[in-house]
Amino acid sequence: MVVSKQVQKLNDMLGPTIEALGYVPWGVEYFSRGKDSILRIFIDSDQGITVDDCARVSHQVSGILDVEDPIQGEYSLEVSSPGVDRPLFYLPQYNVYLGRSIHIRLAIAQNNRKNFTGVLLGTTDSTVKVEVDGQCFEIDYDNIYKAHLK
Numbered sequence: 001m002v003v004s005k006q007v008q009k010l011n012d013m014l015g016p017t018i019e020a021l022g023y024v025p026w027g028v029e030y031f032s033r034g035k036d037s038i039l040r041i042f043i044d045s046d047q048g049i050t051v052d053d054c055a056r057v058s059h060q061v062s063g064i065l066d067v068e069d070p071i072q073g074e075y076s077l078e079v080s081s082p083g084v085d086r087p088l089f090y091l092p093q094y095n096v097y098l099g100r101s102i103h104i105r106l107a108i109a110q111n112n113r114k115n116f117t118g119v120l121l122g123t124t125d126s127t128v129k130v131e132v133d134g135q136c137f138e139i140d141y142d143n144i145y146k147a148h149l150k
Contacts, residue, residue: 001089001144006030009070010039017060018043023053026082027089030071037075039065042082042089049081088147094123101150102130106143117150 010028018025018041026042043049043057058079065077088094088102102120106113116139118132127138128147 001091001141001147003089004030006070013068013070014041014061014064017064018057021057021060023049023057026093027087029087030075035074037071037073038078039071039075040078040080042080042087044082054079054081084149086149088149091123091125091128091141094120094128094147097149098122102147103150104128104130104139104147105145106139107145108143110139110143111137114145 007028007030010030011025014028015025023043023045026044028042029038029040031038031040041057041061043053045053058077061079062077065071088097094102098120100120102118104116106115108114116130116132116137118130118137121129121131121136123129123141124138126141128141128144129136129138131137
């Protein structure tokens with residue numbers, strides 16, 4: 001999956017704190033848009049995620065971000081549940097949803113297309129297998145720009 005160095009650094013920095021609070025650090029997105037930049041952190045748990053859970057993580061993460069200052073300029077911090085159409089950030093996350101409908105957008109076209117919507121069949125160490133309209137595609141994990149459940 002295409003992950004920027006900055007997002008990887010944020011994952012590494014914030015993951016242990018999120019885990020210490022009792023949540024699963026599901027993934028991080030950062031959208032640089034000048035004053036409208038957004039840092040979005042997804043958390044999960046077996047019991048589901050409430051607004052209070054998000055506020056608790058937001059409070060702890062804000063403190064770390066204030067001290068470490070990994071992002072230049074202004075940004076909004078959002079902490080959220082991955083939800084029903086959850087984004088998938090890491091290869092092991094895909095294996096949890098075998099047989100489910102998935103949408104994958106690629107960084108570089110494969111088979112003359114960048115978008116694949118179909119059934120998640122499985123993974124290898126470096127690929128994701130998806131069936132689209134009866135045809136099986138094996139997609140290089142490093143070429144996935146974004147993926148989420150449907």
